[in-house]
Amino acid sequence: MATGHEHWHERGEIYALGALDGQELKEFEAHLASGCSICEAYLHETRETLAVLHRSLRPEAPPLAIKARIMDQIAPQTMTHPRQERAGWLNWNWWGLGIGVATAAVALVLSSNLTRTQSDLEKAKQQLAAAQVESAQKDELLQLLSSPNIRLIELKGLEAAPAASAKLIWNPVARSGILLTNGLPKTPTDKAYELWGIAGTEPIPAGVFRVNDQGQARFRMPVLGQGKTFDKFAVTLEPAAGVEQPSGPMVLLGTL
Amino acid sequence: MPADQTIAVNLIQKVANQDRDAFGQLYDRFSSLVFALAMRMLRVRSDAEDLLQEVFVQIWRQAQSYSVQRGSPEAWIINIARSRAIDKIRSIRRMEKSFVLTDDPARAESGENVESSAAESEARMAMNSALANLPETQRKVLELAYFDGLTQTEIANRLAEPLGTIKTRMRSGIQRLRDMLGTQAV
Numbered sequence A: 001m002a003t004g005h006e007h008w009h010e011r012g013e014i015y016a017l018g019a020l021d022g023q024e025l026k027e028f029e030a031h032l033a034s035g036c037s038i039c040e041a042y043l044h045e046t047r048e049t050l051a052v053l054h055r056s057l058r059p060e061a062p063p064l065a066i067k068a069r070i071m072d073q074i075a076p077q078t079m080t081h082p083r084q085e086r087a088g089w090l091n092w093n094w095w096g097l098g099i100g101v102a103t104a105a106v107a108l109v110l111s112s113n114l115t116r117t118q119s120d121l122e123k124a125k126q127q128l129a130a131a132q133v134e135s136a137q138k139d140e141l142l143q144l145l146s147s148p149n150i151r152l153i154e155l156k157g158l159e160a161a162p163a164a165s166a167k168l169i170w171n172p173v174a175r176s177g178i179l180l181t182n183g184l185p186k187t188p189t190d191k192a193y194e195l196w197g198i199a200g201t202e203p204i205p206a207g208v209f210r211v212n213d214q215g216q217a218r219f220r221m222p223v224l225g226q227g228k229t230f231d232k233f234a235v236t237l238e239p240a241a242g243v244e245q246p247s248g249p250m251v252l253l254g255t256l
Numbered sequence B: 001m002p003a004d005q006t007i008a009v010n011l012i013q014k015v016a017n018q019d020r021d022a023f024g025q026l027y028d029r030f031s032s033l034v035f036a037l038a039m040r041m042l043r044v045r046s047d048a049e050d051l052l053q054e055v056f057v058q059i060w061r062q063a064q065s066y067s068v069q070r071g072s073p074e075a076w077i078i079n080i081a082r083s084r085a086i087d088k089i090r091s092i093r094r095m096e097k098s099f100v101l102t103d104d105p106a107r108a109e110s111g112e113n114v115e116s117s118a119a120e121s122e123a124r125m126a127m128n129s130a131l132a133n134l135p136e137t138q139r140k141v142l143e144l145a146y147f148d149g150l151t152q153t154e155i156a157n158r159l160a161e162p163l164g165t166i167k168t169r170m171r172s173g174i175q176r177l178r179d180m181l182g183t184q185a186v
Helices: A006-017 A022-033 A037-055 A064-073 A087-091 A094-145 B003-016 B020-042 B045-065 B073-096 B118-127 B136-146 B152-159 B163-181
Strands: A151-157 A165-171 A176-182 A191-199 A202-209 A217-220 A232-239 A250-255
Touching: A006 A022, A006 A037, A006 B136, A006 B163, A022 A037, A037 B020, A037 B073, A037 B136, A037 B163, A064 B020, A064 B045, A151 A232, A165 A232, A165 A250, A202 A217, A202 A232, A217 B020, B003 B020, B003 B045, B003 B073, B020 B045, B020 B073, B045 B073, B136 B152, B136 B163, B152 B163
Parallel strands: none
Antiparallel strands: A151 A165, A151 A250, A165 A176, A176 A217, A191 A202, A191 A232, A232 A250
16 A cells, blocks of 8 residues: 555545545545545545445346437437538638638548548547457357356247247356347347246346347346246347337247 | 456447447446446435436446546446435435435335335345455444445434544445455555
8 A cells, every 4th residue: 555645545435435524525535636646546446345335236127118218318419510601701802712722622632631541540449449349258258158057048939030049148146148149030120129038927028139130149138136037038029128028029939 | 357347348438439339238237236226225216217317328428538547347337326326315315404314214115115125135235245244333334325325424423423433444344345355455
Protein backbone atom coordinates (compact mmCIF):
# COMPACT_ATOMS: atom_id res chain seq x y z
CA MET A 1 0.00 0.00 0.00
CA ALA A 2 1.35 3.44 -0.85
CA THR A 3 2.50 5.40 2.14
CA GLY A 4 1.08 8.78 3.04
CA HIS A 5 -2.33 7.83 1.73
CA GLU A 6 -3.68 5.82 4.62
CA HIS A 7 -5.87 8.71 5.66
CA TRP A 8 -7.42 8.91 2.18
CA HIS A 9 -7.68 5.16 1.84
CA GLU A 10 -9.77 5.00 5.01
CA ARG A 11 -12.20 7.40 3.44
CA GLY A 12 -11.95 5.72 0.03
CA GLU A 13 -13.13 2.41 1.42
CA ILE A 14 -16.18 3.98 3.03
CA TYR A 15 -16.75 6.02 -0.14
CA ALA A 16 -16.72 2.81 -2.21
CA LEU A 17 -19.47 1.49 0.04
CA GLY A 18 -21.44 4.69 -0.62
CA ALA A 19 -21.45 5.47 3.10
CA LEU A 20 -19.12 8.46 3.36
CA ASP A 21 -20.98 11.63 4.26
CA GLY A 22 -20.64 15.19 5.55
CA GLN A 23 -17.37 17.05 5.41
CA GLU A 24 -15.39 13.84 4.87
CA LEU A 25 -17.34 13.20 1.67
CA LYS A 26 -16.69 16.72 0.37
CA GLU A 27 -12.98 16.50 1.16
CA PHE A 28 -12.59 13.08 -0.43
CA GLU A 29 -14.44 14.07 -3.59
CA ALA A 30 -12.28 17.19 -3.85
CA HIS A 31 -9.20 15.01 -3.42
CA LEU A 32 -10.38 12.69 -6.18
CA ALA A 33 -11.17 15.66 -8.41
CA SER A 34 -7.58 16.82 -7.92
CA GLY A 35 -6.59 13.78 -9.96
CA CYS A 36 -5.05 11.47 -7.37
CA SER A 37 -4.40 8.32 -9.37
CA ILE A 38 -3.43 6.35 -6.23
CA CYS A 39 -6.82 6.91 -4.63
CA GLU A 40 -8.60 6.35 -7.94
CA ALA A 41 -6.93 2.95 -8.30
CA TYR A 42 -7.59 2.10 -4.65
CA LEU A 43 -11.24 2.98 -5.09
CA HIS A 44 -11.58 0.68 -8.12
CA GLU A 45 -9.83 -2.13 -6.31
CA THR A 46 -12.13 -1.72 -3.31
CA ARG A 47 -15.20 -1.82 -5.57
CA GLU A 48 -13.96 -5.06 -7.12
CA THR A 49 -13.61 -6.51 -3.61
CA LEU A 50 -17.10 -5.37 -2.65
CA ALA A 51 -18.49 -7.15 -5.72
CA VAL A 52 -18.71 -10.24 -3.50
CA LEU A 53 -21.71 -8.58 -1.88
CA HIS A 54 -23.90 -8.31 -4.97
CA ARG A 55 -22.62 -11.62 -6.32
CA SER A 56 -24.05 -13.23 -3.22
CA LEU A 57 -27.51 -12.37 -4.53
CA ARG A 58 -29.36 -14.87 -6.69
CA PRO A 59 -29.40 -13.48 -10.26
CA GLU A 60 -32.96 -12.70 -11.23
CA ALA A 61 -34.07 -12.43 -14.85
CA PRO A 62 -36.09 -9.26 -15.40
CA PRO A 63 -39.33 -9.32 -17.42
CA LEU A 64 -38.60 -9.59 -21.13
CA ALA A 65 -40.69 -6.52 -21.93
CA ILE A 66 -38.12 -4.29 -20.21
CA LYS A 67 -35.47 -5.08 -22.78
CA ALA A 68 -37.87 -4.11 -25.56
CA ARG A 69 -38.67 -0.88 -23.72
CA ILE A 70 -35.01 -0.01 -23.42
CA MET A 71 -34.27 -0.86 -27.04
CA ASP A 72 -37.10 1.46 -28.05
CA GLN A 73 -35.73 4.20 -25.84
CA ILE A 74 -32.28 4.06 -27.39
CA ALA A 75 -33.46 4.65 -30.93
CA PRO A 76 -30.44 4.74 -33.23
CA GLN A 77 -28.89 8.13 -33.54
CA THR A 78 -28.70 9.28 -37.10
CA MET A 79 -25.65 11.17 -38.23
CA THR A 80 -26.55 14.76 -38.82
CA HIS A 81 -24.49 17.16 -40.84
CA PRO A 82 -24.13 20.76 -39.86
CA ARG A 83 -26.39 23.02 -41.89
CA GLN A 84 -24.61 24.75 -44.71
CA GLU A 85 -24.32 28.45 -44.21
CA ARG A 86 -26.02 30.08 -47.15
CA ALA A 87 -25.38 33.73 -46.33
CA GLY A 88 -21.82 33.58 -47.69
CA TRP A 89 -23.09 32.45 -51.08
CA LEU A 90 -25.35 35.44 -51.41
CA ASN A 91 -22.50 37.88 -50.87
CA TRP A 92 -19.98 36.39 -53.26
CA ASN A 93 -18.98 38.13 -56.45
CA TRP A 94 -18.78 35.94 -59.55
CA TRP A 95 -14.97 35.88 -59.56
CA GLY A 96 -15.07 35.02 -55.94
CA LEU A 97 -17.41 32.21 -56.81
CA GLY A 98 -14.82 30.81 -59.28
CA ILE A 99 -12.10 30.81 -56.65
CA GLY A 100 -14.54 29.35 -54.20
CA VAL A 101 -15.44 26.51 -56.55
CA ALA A 102 -11.77 25.70 -57.16
CA THR A 103 -11.01 25.79 -53.44
CA ALA A 104 -14.01 23.63 -52.74
CA ALA A 105 -12.87 21.11 -55.36
CA VAL A 106 -9.42 20.85 -53.73
CA ALA A 107 -11.03 20.60 -50.32
CA LEU A 108 -13.35 17.92 -51.62
CA VAL A 109 -10.44 15.81 -52.91
CA LEU A 110 -8.52 16.24 -49.65
CA SER A 111 -11.59 15.58 -47.62
CA SER A 112 -12.38 12.50 -49.68
CA ASN A 113 -8.84 11.13 -49.08
CA LEU A 114 -9.08 11.93 -45.41
CA THR A 115 -12.50 10.30 -45.17
CA ARG A 116 -11.17 7.21 -46.93
CA THR A 117 -8.21 7.01 -44.55
CA GLN A 118 -10.48 7.44 -41.55
CA SER A 119 -12.85 4.90 -42.98
CA ASP A 120 -9.97 2.40 -43.49
CA LEU A 121 -8.81 3.02 -39.94
CA GLU A 122 -12.31 2.56 -38.61
CA LYS A 123 -12.69 -0.66 -40.60
CA ALA A 124 -9.40 -1.97 -39.24
CA LYS A 125 -10.49 -1.11 -35.69
CA GLN A 126 -13.77 -2.94 -36.22
CA GLN A 127 -11.96 -5.97 -37.63
CA LEU A 128 -9.61 -5.99 -34.65
CA ALA A 129 -12.50 -5.67 -32.20
CA ALA A 130 -14.39 -8.45 -34.01
CA ALA A 131 -11.30 -10.69 -33.88
CA GLN A 132 -10.89 -9.99 -30.16
CA VAL A 133 -14.55 -10.80 -29.52
CA GLU A 134 -14.30 -13.99 -31.58
CA SER A 135 -11.18 -15.04 -29.72
CA ALA A 136 -12.73 -14.27 -26.34
CA GLN A 137 -15.89 -16.16 -27.34
CA LYS A 138 -13.81 -19.18 -28.27
CA ASP A 139 -12.02 -18.95 -24.92
CA GLU A 140 -15.37 -18.74 -23.19
CA LEU A 141 -16.66 -21.76 -25.11
CA LEU A 142 -13.54 -23.75 -24.23
CA GLN A 143 -13.87 -22.70 -20.61
CA LEU A 144 -17.49 -23.84 -20.58
CA LEU A 145 -16.67 -27.11 -22.33
CA SER A 146 -13.95 -27.87 -19.81
CA SER A 147 -16.30 -27.41 -16.86
CA PRO A 148 -17.02 -30.76 -15.14
CA ASN A 149 -20.70 -29.85 -14.77
CA ILE A 150 -21.72 -29.34 -18.36
CA ARG A 151 -24.37 -31.27 -20.26
CA LEU A 152 -24.64 -31.34 -24.03
CA ILE A 153 -28.21 -31.32 -25.29
CA GLU A 154 -29.11 -31.95 -28.92
CA LEU A 155 -32.17 -30.04 -30.09
CA LYS A 156 -33.89 -31.43 -33.17
CA GLY A 157 -35.88 -29.51 -35.77
CA LEU A 158 -39.65 -29.98 -35.54
CA GLU A 159 -42.30 -29.73 -38.25
CA ALA A 160 -41.99 -25.95 -38.51
CA ALA A 161 -38.25 -26.22 -39.21
CA PRO A 162 -37.35 -29.83 -40.02
CA ALA A 163 -33.88 -28.97 -41.37
CA ALA A 164 -32.87 -27.11 -38.23
CA SER A 165 -30.72 -28.44 -35.43
CA ALA A 166 -28.96 -27.06 -32.39
CA LYS A 167 -26.67 -27.96 -29.56
CA LEU A 168 -27.04 -26.50 -26.10
CA ILE A 169 -24.04 -26.57 -23.80
CA TRP A 170 -25.79 -26.34 -20.46
CA ASN A 171 -24.18 -25.84 -17.08
CA PRO A 172 -26.84 -26.77 -14.49
CA VAL A 173 -24.70 -25.40 -11.66
CA ALA A 174 -24.13 -21.99 -13.22
CA ARG A 175 -27.68 -22.26 -14.65
CA SER A 176 -26.51 -20.85 -17.94
CA GLY A 177 -25.22 -22.09 -21.26
CA ILE A 178 -24.55 -21.47 -24.91
CA LEU A 179 -26.89 -22.44 -27.74
CA LEU A 180 -25.45 -23.11 -31.21
CA THR A 181 -28.04 -23.35 -33.96
CA ASN A 182 -27.92 -24.34 -37.59
CA GLY A 183 -30.44 -24.30 -40.42
CA LEU A 184 -33.16 -22.26 -38.73
CA PRO A 185 -35.34 -20.23 -41.13
CA LYS A 186 -34.35 -16.57 -41.27
CA THR A 187 -36.34 -14.50 -38.80
CA PRO A 188 -38.74 -11.84 -40.07
CA THR A 189 -37.84 -8.35 -38.80
CA ASP A 190 -40.64 -8.31 -36.24
CA LYS A 191 -39.83 -11.79 -34.93
CA ALA A 192 -37.07 -13.50 -33.02
CA TYR A 193 -36.38 -16.97 -31.73
CA GLU A 194 -36.90 -17.55 -28.05
CA LEU A 195 -35.21 -20.24 -26.00
CA TRP A 196 -37.15 -21.96 -23.21
CA GLY A 197 -36.08 -24.12 -20.33
CA ILE A 198 -38.93 -26.51 -19.57
CA ALA A 199 -39.39 -27.80 -16.03
CA GLY A 200 -42.05 -30.50 -16.24
CA THR A 201 -44.71 -28.67 -18.19
CA GLU A 202 -43.67 -25.17 -17.18
CA PRO A 203 -41.72 -23.17 -19.78
CA ILE A 204 -39.26 -20.59 -18.44
CA PRO A 205 -38.05 -17.92 -20.89
CA ALA A 206 -34.30 -18.12 -21.50
CA GLY A 207 -33.71 -15.24 -23.90
CA VAL A 208 -34.33 -14.22 -27.48
CA PHE A 209 -31.92 -14.39 -30.39
CA ARG A 210 -31.76 -13.97 -34.14
CA VAL A 211 -29.97 -16.03 -36.76
CA ASN A 212 -27.76 -15.16 -39.73
CA ASP A 213 -28.51 -16.04 -43.33
CA GLN A 214 -27.44 -19.65 -42.74
CA GLY A 215 -29.80 -19.97 -39.80
CA GLN A 216 -26.87 -19.99 -37.43
CA ALA A 217 -26.68 -18.35 -34.05
CA ARG A 218 -24.31 -18.53 -31.14
CA PHE A 219 -26.45 -17.44 -28.24
CA ARG A 220 -25.21 -17.01 -24.69
CA MET A 221 -28.32 -17.48 -22.56
CA PRO A 222 -28.86 -15.37 -19.43
CA VAL A 223 -28.49 -16.96 -16.01
CA LEU A 224 -31.79 -18.63 -15.12
CA GLY A 225 -33.25 -18.36 -11.63
CA GLN A 226 -32.92 -21.11 -9.04
CA GLY A 227 -35.70 -23.46 -8.04
CA LYS A 228 -36.55 -25.14 -11.36
CA THR A 229 -35.09 -28.36 -12.65
CA PHE A 230 -35.16 -28.35 -16.41
CA ASP A 231 -35.70 -31.57 -18.31
CA LYS A 232 -36.19 -30.12 -21.79
CA PHE A 233 -35.15 -27.09 -23.79
CA ALA A 234 -37.08 -25.70 -26.75
CA VAL A 235 -37.02 -22.83 -29.21
CA THR A 236 -40.11 -21.07 -30.52
CA LEU A 237 -40.62 -18.21 -32.98
CA GLU A 238 -42.01 -15.19 -31.13
CA PRO A 239 -42.44 -11.41 -31.38
CA ALA A 240 -39.02 -9.70 -31.48
CA ALA A 241 -39.15 -8.49 -27.88
CA GLY A 242 -39.85 -11.98 -26.57
CA VAL A 243 -42.80 -13.16 -24.52
CA GLU A 244 -43.35 -14.57 -21.04
CA GLN A 245 -45.26 -17.61 -22.31
CA PRO A 246 -44.68 -19.36 -25.65
CA SER A 247 -47.19 -18.33 -28.29
CA GLY A 248 -45.53 -19.18 -31.62
CA PRO A 249 -44.59 -22.43 -33.34
CA MET A 250 -41.98 -24.62 -31.66
CA VAL A 251 -39.05 -25.16 -34.03
CA LEU A 252 -36.52 -27.03 -31.89
CA LEU A 253 -36.81 -29.40 -28.97
CA GLY A 254 -34.25 -31.34 -26.96
CA THR A 255 -34.39 -33.49 -23.84
CA LEU A 256 -31.79 -33.74 -21.10
CA MET B 1 -8.01 -10.48 -18.27
CA PRO B 2 -10.58 -13.33 -18.08
CA ALA B 3 -12.34 -14.20 -21.36
CA ASP B 4 -15.69 -13.16 -19.97
CA GLN B 5 -14.33 -9.74 -19.09
CA THR B 6 -12.68 -9.30 -22.50
CA ILE B 7 -16.00 -9.96 -24.18
CA ALA B 8 -17.77 -7.47 -21.94
CA VAL B 9 -15.11 -4.80 -22.54
CA ASN B 10 -15.43 -5.27 -26.30
CA LEU B 11 -19.19 -5.08 -26.07
CA ILE B 12 -18.98 -1.77 -24.19
CA GLN B 13 -16.58 -0.43 -26.82
CA LYS B 14 -19.09 -1.35 -29.50
CA VAL B 15 -21.93 0.17 -27.51
CA ALA B 16 -19.88 3.38 -27.41
CA ASN B 17 -20.17 3.31 -31.22
CA GLN B 18 -23.94 2.99 -30.91
CA ASP B 19 -24.02 -0.69 -31.78
CA ARG B 20 -27.48 -1.89 -30.74
CA ASP B 21 -26.72 -5.58 -31.16
CA ALA B 22 -23.77 -5.27 -28.81
CA PHE B 23 -25.97 -3.37 -26.40
CA GLY B 24 -28.50 -6.20 -26.48
CA GLN B 25 -25.76 -8.71 -25.70
CA LEU B 26 -24.44 -6.55 -22.87
CA TYR B 27 -27.97 -6.37 -21.48
CA ASP B 28 -28.33 -10.15 -21.66
CA ARG B 29 -25.09 -10.58 -19.71
CA PHE B 30 -25.72 -8.14 -16.90
CA SER B 31 -29.45 -7.48 -16.59
CA SER B 32 -30.07 -10.38 -14.19
CA LEU B 33 -27.33 -9.17 -11.89
CA VAL B 34 -28.51 -5.55 -11.97
CA PHE B 35 -32.13 -6.57 -11.51
CA ALA B 36 -31.33 -8.76 -8.49
CA LEU B 37 -29.38 -5.89 -6.94
CA ALA B 38 -32.21 -3.45 -7.68
CA MET B 39 -34.76 -5.81 -6.10
CA ARG B 40 -32.60 -6.21 -3.01
CA MET B 41 -32.02 -2.48 -2.64
CA LEU B 42 -35.42 -1.07 -3.61
CA ARG B 43 -37.59 -4.05 -2.61
CA VAL B 44 -40.44 -3.04 -4.91
CA ARG B 45 -40.58 -4.75 -8.28
CA SER B 46 -41.81 -1.76 -10.27
CA ASP B 47 -39.05 0.43 -8.80
CA ALA B 48 -36.48 -2.23 -9.62
CA GLU B 49 -37.74 -2.43 -13.21
CA ASP B 50 -37.53 1.35 -13.57
CA LEU B 51 -34.03 1.34 -12.16
CA LEU B 52 -32.93 -1.40 -14.56
CA GLN B 53 -34.19 0.66 -17.48
CA GLU B 54 -32.48 3.83 -16.25
CA VAL B 55 -29.19 2.03 -15.70
CA PHE B 56 -29.04 0.55 -19.18
CA VAL B 57 -30.07 3.78 -20.86
CA GLN B 58 -27.24 5.46 -18.94
CA ILE B 59 -24.85 2.74 -20.11
CA TRP B 60 -25.93 3.36 -23.69
CA ARG B 61 -25.30 7.09 -23.31
CA GLN B 62 -22.07 6.90 -21.36
CA ALA B 63 -20.35 3.82 -22.75
CA GLN B 64 -17.63 5.99 -24.29
CA SER B 65 -16.62 7.11 -20.80
CA TYR B 66 -15.74 3.54 -19.79
CA SER B 67 -12.16 2.36 -19.78
CA VAL B 68 -10.59 -0.71 -18.22
CA GLN B 69 -8.75 1.64 -15.87
CA ARG B 70 -12.15 2.31 -14.32
CA GLY B 71 -12.44 -1.32 -13.23
CA SER B 72 -14.13 -4.36 -14.68
CA PRO B 73 -17.31 -3.89 -16.75
CA GLU B 74 -19.26 -5.60 -13.98
CA ALA B 75 -17.94 -3.25 -11.29
CA TRP B 76 -18.61 -0.25 -13.54
CA ILE B 77 -22.18 -1.31 -14.29
CA ILE B 78 -22.93 -2.25 -10.69
CA ASN B 79 -21.52 1.07 -9.53
CA ILE B 80 -23.93 2.89 -11.85
CA ALA B 81 -26.81 0.78 -10.55
CA ARG B 82 -25.90 1.26 -6.89
CA SER B 83 -25.44 5.01 -7.26
CA ARG B 84 -28.86 5.34 -8.85
CA ALA B 85 -30.50 3.04 -6.32
CA ILE B 86 -28.94 4.93 -3.42
CA ASP B 87 -30.19 8.22 -4.91
CA LYS B 88 -33.69 6.76 -5.04
CA ILE B 89 -33.54 5.34 -1.53
CA ARG B 90 -32.29 8.61 -0.11
CA SER B 91 -34.85 10.60 -2.01
CA ILE B 92 -37.67 8.42 -0.64
CA ARG B 93 -36.14 8.64 2.79
CA ARG B 94 -36.03 12.42 2.59
CA MET B 95 -39.68 12.44 1.62
CA GLU B 96 -40.56 10.20 4.49
CA LYS B 97 -38.34 12.25 6.80
CA SER B 98 -37.19 9.04 8.28
CA PHE B 99 -34.10 6.89 8.31
CA VAL B 100 -36.02 3.66 8.70
CA LEU B 101 -36.98 2.85 5.14
CA THR B 102 -36.21 -0.83 5.45
CA ASP B 103 -38.39 -1.07 8.52
CA ASP B 104 -41.29 0.62 6.80
CA PRO B 105 -44.01 -2.04 6.84
CA ALA B 106 -45.83 -0.54 3.87
CA ARG B 107 -42.78 -1.10 1.67
CA ALA B 108 -41.59 -4.24 3.33
CA GLU B 109 -44.97 -5.90 2.91
CA SER B 110 -45.82 -4.40 -0.45
CA GLY B 111 -47.97 -6.68 -2.51
CA GLU B 112 -45.68 -6.46 -5.54
CA ASN B 113 -42.82 -7.32 -3.31
CA VAL B 114 -40.38 -9.31 -3.98
CA GLU B 115 -39.46 -12.88 -4.52
CA SER B 116 -36.10 -12.20 -2.99
CA SER B 117 -37.14 -10.87 0.36
CA ALA B 118 -34.52 -9.58 2.70
CA ALA B 119 -34.72 -12.78 4.70
CA GLU B 120 -34.12 -14.89 1.58
CA SER B 121 -31.26 -12.65 0.58
CA GLU B 122 -29.71 -13.00 3.98
CA ALA B 123 -30.09 -16.75 3.80
CA ARG B 124 -28.34 -16.77 0.46
CA MET B 125 -25.66 -14.55 1.86
CA ALA B 126 -25.19 -16.85 4.78
CA MET B 127 -24.41 -19.55 2.26
CA ASN B 128 -21.79 -17.42 0.62
CA SER B 129 -18.59 -18.46 2.28
CA ALA B 130 -16.81 -15.13 2.04
CA LEU B 131 -19.67 -13.30 3.67
CA ALA B 132 -20.42 -16.08 6.09
CA ASN B 133 -16.90 -15.82 7.42
CA LEU B 134 -17.33 -12.19 8.34
CA PRO B 135 -18.20 -11.44 11.95
CA GLU B 136 -21.86 -10.53 12.20
CA THR B 137 -21.11 -6.96 13.31
CA GLN B 138 -18.95 -6.35 10.23
CA ARG B 139 -21.34 -8.04 7.81
CA LYS B 140 -24.23 -5.99 9.17
CA VAL B 141 -22.58 -2.60 8.59
CA LEU B 142 -21.45 -3.60 5.09
CA GLU B 143 -24.98 -4.69 4.17
CA LEU B 144 -26.60 -1.59 5.62
CA ALA B 145 -24.29 0.57 3.53
CA TYR B 146 -24.14 -1.50 0.36
CA PHE B 147 -27.73 -2.64 0.00
CA ASP B 148 -29.74 -0.21 2.12
CA GLY B 149 -27.84 2.92 1.11
CA LEU B 150 -27.26 4.13 4.65
CA THR B 151 -24.36 6.49 5.32
CA GLN B 152 -21.88 5.89 8.10
CA THR B 153 -23.68 8.44 10.32
CA GLU B 154 -27.08 6.86 9.66
CA ILE B 155 -25.71 3.41 10.48
CA ALA B 156 -24.21 4.75 13.70
CA ASN B 157 -27.59 6.25 14.63
CA ARG B 158 -29.50 3.14 13.73
CA LEU B 159 -27.22 0.79 15.64
CA ALA B 160 -26.70 3.29 18.47
CA GLU B 161 -22.94 2.88 18.19
CA PRO B 162 -20.21 5.52 18.00
CA LEU B 163 -19.33 6.64 14.47
CA GLY B 164 -15.73 5.58 14.99
CA THR B 165 -16.84 2.04 15.78
CA ILE B 166 -18.89 1.86 12.59
CA LYS B 167 -15.96 3.09 10.48
CA THR B 168 -13.68 0.52 12.06
CA ARG B 169 -16.15 -2.29 11.41
CA MET B 170 -16.55 -1.25 7.79
CA ARG B 171 -12.83 -1.12 7.17
CA SER B 172 -12.18 -4.36 9.02
CA GLY B 173 -14.96 -6.06 7.05
CA ILE B 174 -13.53 -4.88 3.72
CA GLN B 175 -10.03 -5.90 4.75
CA ARG B 176 -11.25 -9.34 5.75
CA LEU B 177 -13.03 -9.73 2.39
CA ARG B 178 -9.78 -8.75 0.68
CA ASP B 179 -7.88 -11.35 2.65
CA MET B 180 -10.42 -14.05 1.87
CA LEU B 181 -10.66 -13.21 -1.81
CA GLY B 182 -6.92 -12.80 -2.14
CA THR B 183 -7.18 -9.33 -3.59
CA GLN B 184 -4.33 -6.99 -2.94
CA ALA B 185 -4.70 -3.40 -1.89
CA VAL B 186 -2.94 -0.87 -4.11
